[in-house]
Amino acid sequence: MSLRGLLHCSGLLLSVCSPVLLCAQFQEPTKDELQMTSDPKAPGASAVYLYREDVTDQGNSTRTYYERVKILTEKGKDLATTRWEYAPESEKIATVEGRTIHADGTIVPLTDKGSDLIDYKTKGYQLNTLTVTLPSAEVGSILEYRIRIKFGVYATPDPTWMIQQSYFIHKAHYSFKTANAFYVPGWVARMAVDAKVVADKYGLFTLDINDVPALPDEDWMPPLNTVRWRVSFFYTQYKTNAEFWKEVGKNWGNIVHDLVNPSGGLKKAAAEIVAPGDTDRQKAQKIYAAVMNFENTSFTREKSKVERKKEKIKDISTIEDVWKQKRGDSDDIAVLYVALCRAAGLKADPMVVVNRSTALFDESVLSARQMEDFIAIVQLDGKEVYLDPGEKMCPFGTLHWKHTLATGFRLVDKTGVIAHTPSAEYTGSIVKRMGEITIDENGGVTGLVRFILTGQTGLQWRQAALQNDQDEVKKQFNESMRDEVPDGVQVDFDHFVGLDDPTSNLMAIVKVSGSLGAATGKHFFLPAYFFESHAKHPFVAQDKRITPVDVRYPKSDIDDVTYKLPPGYTVETLPERSNLSWPDHALLKTGAVQKEDTVEVARSLAYNFTILDPKDYGSLHDFYGKVASADQQQIVLTRKPVTSGN
Numbered sequence: 001m002s003l004r005g006l007l008h009c010s011g012l013l014l015s016v017c018s019p020v021l022l023c024a025q026f027q028e029p030t031k032d033e034l035q036m037t038s039d040p041k042a043p044g045a046s047a048v049y050l051y052r053e054d055v056t057d058q059g060n061s062t063r064t065y066y067e068r069v070k071i072l073t074e075k076g077k078d079l080a081t082t083r084w085e086y087a088p089e090s091e092k093i094a095t096v097e098g099r100t101i102h103a104d105g106t107i108v109p110l111t112d113k114g115s116d117l118i119d120y121k122t123k124g125y126q127l128n129t130l131t132v133t134l135p136s137a138e139v140g141s142i143l144e145y146r147i148r149i150k151f152g153v154y155a156t157p158d159p160t161w162m163i164q165q166s167y168f169i170h171k172a173h174y175s176f177k178t179a180n181a182f183y184v185p186g187w188v189a190r191m192a193v194d195a196k197v198v199a200d201k202y203g204l205f206t207l208d209i210n211d212v213p214a215l216p217d218e219d220w221m222p223p224l225n226t227v228r229w230r231v232s233f234f235y236t237q238y239k240t241n242a243e244f245w246k247e248v249g250k251n252w253g254n255i256v257h258d259l260v261n262p263s264g265g266l267k268k269a270a271a272e273i274v275a276p277g278d279t280d281r282q283k284a285q286k287i288y289a290a291v292m293n294f295e296n297t298s299f300t301r302e303k304s305k306v307e308r309k310k311e312k313i314k315d316i317s318t319i320e321d322v323w324k325q326k327r328g329d330s331d332d333i334a335v336l337y338v339a340l341c342r343a344a345g346l347k348a349d350p351m352v353v354v355n356r357s358t359a360l361f362d363e364s365v366l367s368a369r370q371m372e373d374f375i376a377i378v379q380l381d382g383k384e385v386y387l388d389p390g391e392k393m394c395p396f397g398t399l400h401w402k403h404t405l406a407t408g409f410r411l412v413d414k415t416g417v418i419a420h421t422p423s424a425e426y427t428g429s430i431v432k433r434m435g436e437i438t439i440d441e442n443g444g445v446t447g448l449v450r451f452i453l454t455g456q457t458g459l460q461w462r463q464a465a466l467q468n469d470q471d472e473v474k475k476q477f478n479e480s481m482r483d484e485v486p487d488g489v490q491v492d493f494d495h496f497v498g499l500d501d502p503t504s505n506l507m508a509i510v511k512v513s514g515s516l517g518a519a520t521g522k523h524f525f526l527p528a529y530f531f532e533s534h535a536k537h538p539f540v541a542q543d544k545r546i547t548p549v550d551v552r553y554p555k556s557d558i559d560d561v562t563y564k565l566p567p568g569y570t571v572e573t574l575p576e577r578s579n580l581s582w583p584d585h586a587l588l589k590t591g592a593v594q595k596e597d598t599v600e601v602a603r604s605l606a607y608n609f610t611i612l613d614p615k616d617y618g619s620l621h622d623f624y625g626k627v628a629s630a631d632q633q634q635i636v637l638t639r640k641p642v643t644s645g646n
Contacts, residue, residue: 047076098145330390429455
């Protein structure tokens with residue numbers, strides 16, 4: 001069973017799911033192109049596209065990509081390697097051609113057809129990646145290649161033209177020839193220039209565009225679908241967006257209503273989970289704990305056909321099958337949870353939302369495929385509680401951040417209506433770092449740090465542990481700390497406490513070693529804030545902002561570090577207390593206290609926003625500039641005078 005497939009079908013039921021197109025031939029480079037060493041239209045760029053072409057012909061079931069790239073720096077050589085994802089059951093790579101042209105005009109043809117590897121495979125679906133590297137790429141080279149994809153009959157998807165790329169584009173051509181000129185698609189164009197899609201009477205759509213700027217490259221950008229220039233095609237019989245979404249929601253609601261209508265088997269299952277005297281909250285929590293113990297195949301390797309046969313695992317075709325087999329993907333488990341809640345007499349609704357880690361809802365794109373993930377909404381104590389039973393290790397009462405501030409269909413009676421999930425609160429995600437650091441007279445340090453992780457950060461590492469082995473998790477955790485500690489200090493993740501219990505705080509134990517601080521004469525200088533002295537503060541270097549700021553979720557960072565001072569030194573200067581506020585958005589508080597031969601330093605930074613408009617960036621920039629300045633303070637130690645003997 002695929003709930004995502006059912007959802008997509010509900011959209012397709014409301015949609016209507018030829019001149020010969022010529023693709024560009026390889027072009028002889030001009031003298032100026034060969035001699036180009038920089039590009040005034042893209043100052044500092046490591047490469048530029050001289051030309052791009054994207055041609056879709058549904059009549060011939062093909063899509064062809066053609067590109068010419070000029071390499072300007074060493075980094076630009078990365079473009080010599082291209083990767084193409086495709087599903088071999090419905091499409092194949094028909095043609096791969098390419099060549100490298102050196103600055104002196106020498107041509108090196110592509111002879112290696114690349115590597116074709118399986119990325120993902122389940123019963124009925126496989127995803128491959130073809131990786132091709134053009135030969136002999138060097139600074140000054142022109143890279144030129146063409147890839148042609150052949151689809152099954154009537155299986156060529158409507159294209160989305162990704163106008164912007166990571167590098168500046170001098171000239172580009174896009175075309176889409178429909179399979180039937182009588183069924184004319186609609187399209188949405190998102191471009192910041194006056195370039196028009198041209199349609200002829202034969203069902204041919206074209207766009208020619210020049211001087212396309214590179215994609216923005218800013219810290220904490222929202223999903224690219226909100227900022228990228230693109231043109232999306234879709235078929236619809238409806239005249240307005242509102243009419244489309246109303247009818248799609250009605251169709252989706254009819255399907256999902258039947259899915260969550262509990263069968264006799266699920267009513268019996270619910271009675272086994274809950275007790276007659278349980279409150280509604282206790283019922284919801286018990287059912288949640290039960291489905292959380294299932295095998296969630298979105299977080300595990302899908303078993304092969306041989307393994308399934310050996311273990312006598314049957315295909316899942318109904319929600320009751322998910323219960324019987326105690327397994328299913330994230331959507332299966334989320335919908336089962338709603339059905340069990342209803343079977344237990346609770347008021348519970350399913351909702352399918354856009355995954356905010358990859359996209360934000362775009363009402364003008366008439367496709368229900370935007371909505372990917374199921375969540376649950378349960379009425380408890382007179383309030384709506386949003387739950388994520390399909391997210392393994394997600395605590396009861398918490399949504400994964402990618403499902404907060406998200407838009408989707410919520411089931412109301414038998415209809416899906418457009419609804420929105422709430423934002424998260426900064427108090428729901430806290431990272432507390434508590435350290436005890438001992439310093440010797442030479443600046444050598446030893447110590448232990450405990451990371452206490454609640455909310456989204458704890459969920460992140462619990463899910464990482466599900467999908468990776470211990471060595472990989474250790475490597476990832478060490479890498480996450482590398483830019484947070486002072487130069488000369490090494491941190492080594494040791495183990496987690498509470499990893500398998502999402503109802504508790506997750507604790508990470510980290511060992512500290514190396515050297516810290518600098519001695520000059522009689523003084524010794526220590527970074528006041530152990531985890532911030534080497535941190536890369538966001539939003540400080542950049543004065544202006546083009547795109548919105550998306551920090552994923554609000555959170556609070558709390559540090560409490562105790563330095564045990566080296567023998568023979570006293571404290572001369574402590575960092576000044578800070579109490580910085582950006583009203584209704586963020587707050588920084590710091591302080592330090594000396595106790596005999598120790599100094600305890602505390603720091604708390606909380607921000608309670610998720611997505612900010614570029615017009616608010618000035619305030620964000622100013623606040624984080626003050627934070628960066630406060631974090632650079634030092635503790636100054638003075639060597640005690642040596643008392644001479646009589």
